[in-house]
Amino acid sequence: MTQDKIVSNVKDQELVKKRRDQMIKGAISLFKEKGFHKTTTREIAKASGFSIGTLYEYIRTKEDILFLTVDAIYEKVREGIEPFFNLEHPSEDNLIHVIKSYFHLVDDLQEEILILYQEVKSLKKETREYVLQKERDMVYLLEKVILNCGPKQLSEEDAALLANNIFVQGHMWAFRRWILQKQFTLEEYIEKQVGFFLKIIRD
Amino acid sequence: MTQDKIVSNVKDQELVKKRRDQMIKGAISLFKEKGFHKTTTREIAKASGFSIGTLYEYIRTKEDILFLTVDAIYEKVREGIEPFFNLEHPSEDNLIHVIKSYFHLVDDLQEEILILYQEVKSLKKETREYVLQKERDMVYLLEKVILNCGPKQLSEEDAALLANNIFVQGHMWAFRRWILQKQFTLEEYIEKQVGFFLKIIRD
Amino acid sequence: MTQDKIVSNVKDQELVKKRRDQMIKGAISLFKEKGFHKTTTREIAKASGFSIGTLYEYIRTKEDILFLTVDAIYEKVREGIEPFFNLEHPSEDNLIHVIKSYFHLVDDLQEEILILYQEVKSLKKETREYVLQKERDMVYLLEKVILNCGPKQLSEEDAALLANNIFVQGHMWAFRRWILQKQFTLEEYIEKQVGFFLKIIRD
């Protein structure tokens, strides 16, 4: 489990979980506003509702907070999509439904997505690898559905690339909102992107 | 002109240009490695080949360096694509040529693209707007070509969205290289993405 | 209260008072020696008996230290005179006693007085106004006594000017010591100035 990767002085595992959740919530709201580097540990402690001393009872370094935060965001995304996958009975309909749901999810988590794009680089190699694996897992899931439910049989490679495209097209709704959200509503955006996608996989 | 937005103590404009170019070169190589926040002004001065005092003769604050750097990257991209546009005689062939050239360019500028994704947020509103306008201009150019040379007439909105998709598909070659470059060579990636694109614009 | 005008990170108000008092003591001894501008914050921290980090837990900027210091000096002066005023029963005797005590006080606080003359200008408008008001209050007190106990009735304006003269004649014992203390002992100086003063207020 993710949180086990971070050492805490406190023994009570439930408490650790609770405090870290407070911490993540505080950190996300601060990182949205000013980014990881411009946010101080004191600010995080305050936003989490406890003292700087307490903060350090539950983590070792500031980077630990970034890791917990980034990981939590990936979990939010995963939790937000997984329920929509019908892995037993894949179908184009289900695929489209998954994609649309994913785009709605990204719209909800815009700022969180931005944090990923800006701060993952600041993680050290090992933890970065760990969180990127989560992304890989999700892409792989989507790839499988694409592969199995297209009307026409796609190559694995095409499916893999299309899965990546979909993922990034979701993200770009967040990180290019300064241009996209001026021109499209979310629904328009979804319709168009799904439309393009269908042209590719059909026929 | 961009550099006029940053105040320098030095009067000789040629020298200012020269020193700032040294600076940008040094900064890019450092930002690639460790990002803006973890790079110190002293390191930038050293990498630029002059003293910290000299550095501050040519800028006012560290953020000025980020602005100059980000702006220079956008210029590199612009200079790298513009020559390929044949605006007098738009054609599908030219469009495909532009797109392929752009993907090759992105491959060359991978690290620079990453800097954009990670650090533009650290610019203050005004300068951020300024550089984003450059991106908008490029997208608009591509949009026009897409609009005029499709075999089938596209709507302006479709063209706009497709232009954005192309741009981001370029970038993602850089920012998702941990996943894409494991599965595809650059040429394969280009072939596939262009193939998808053609499916969309050709009926 | 004065110290409330300066923000501290530390919550314990007693501790804030204690640390700031250490700070003021250290700062005064340094400012006496080399003035505000030539004294570094590190020197002040060291002279105060704590680290630079701790120093900044109790103030926001170097100028805050100057304000605290200047204000403390004004307080020293006020505390040094006020007890001598017999406001219920004003009399020439009491007036003379006050003046003499004040001159002795100035002799004790020579260096501190010099700090006022040299550094108050470096305070920003608002805080400068604040400390000058303390001086005004003291002058006004003296003015009242002069007005009420002269053998001959003085005009308010004469009393006001005489109060200022007395105050400055005290200060000048400090800031012109290079000339006055070569020619007079403190007692001689007091006798003469008081003598002159009496000539003015008596007929």
Place this chain on the structure above:
Amino acid sequence: MTQDKIVSNVKDQELVKKRRDQMIKGAISLFKEKGFHKTTTREIAKASGFSIGTLYEYIRTKEDILFLTVDAIYEKVREGIEPFFNLEHPSEDNLIHVIKSYFHLVDDLQEEILILYQEVKSLKKETREYVLQKERDMVYLLEKVILNCGPKQLSEEDAALLANNIFVQGHMWAFRRWILQKQFTLEEYIEKQVGFFLKIIRD
């Protein structure tokens, strides 16, 4: 001569005088505004009408500028009073005339006087002694006149102290203007102070 105490690279003595006069004029206006320490050598060069390089052709260190400036102010004061002394035929009338003229002079030179009070301390011992001697000389002159023209014979010591009082009462019109100039016009101030002075020396 004063300026000989400061070394210059330039040989032409007339030029040295000219450039230094420009420099003093620039420096005074800057010191009035922001004080010696907050004024940079670059600003002084600019206000003087030449480059930082040229500035350093005429002085050795920033402190040299302070010395030249302070000395020039003392000279202004001296030149402003001396003509009024009638040393051959001392008289009370002449004395009063001198004092009044001096008070008017101080009114003209208020800001310059403030510079003296705030910055003389920043001179190194030797140069400080040098300029203070100029003040001593002026006081001594006044002392002699007081001694010789009183209706009643004063002691040398009384005369010396009165001379100092007059001098400082002039200065205080400048350095306590925040309180005095709210209550008195210059003429009222002069009348009152001269009135007090006459009460002391007559009778």
Place this chain on the structure above:
DNA sequence: AATGAATGAGGCTTCATTCAT
């Protein structure tokens, strides 16, 4: 477990002075 005062390395920036032209 929780607190928050203390620490000091290190970052950004300024500016007096020099020196090649």
Place this chain on the structure above:
DNA sequence: TATGAATGAAGCCTCATTCAT
């Protein structure tokens, strides 16, 4: 003589982390 670009020591301040209570 005049210029102004270059220098780097040094100043102010921040902030991640520790530790005694």
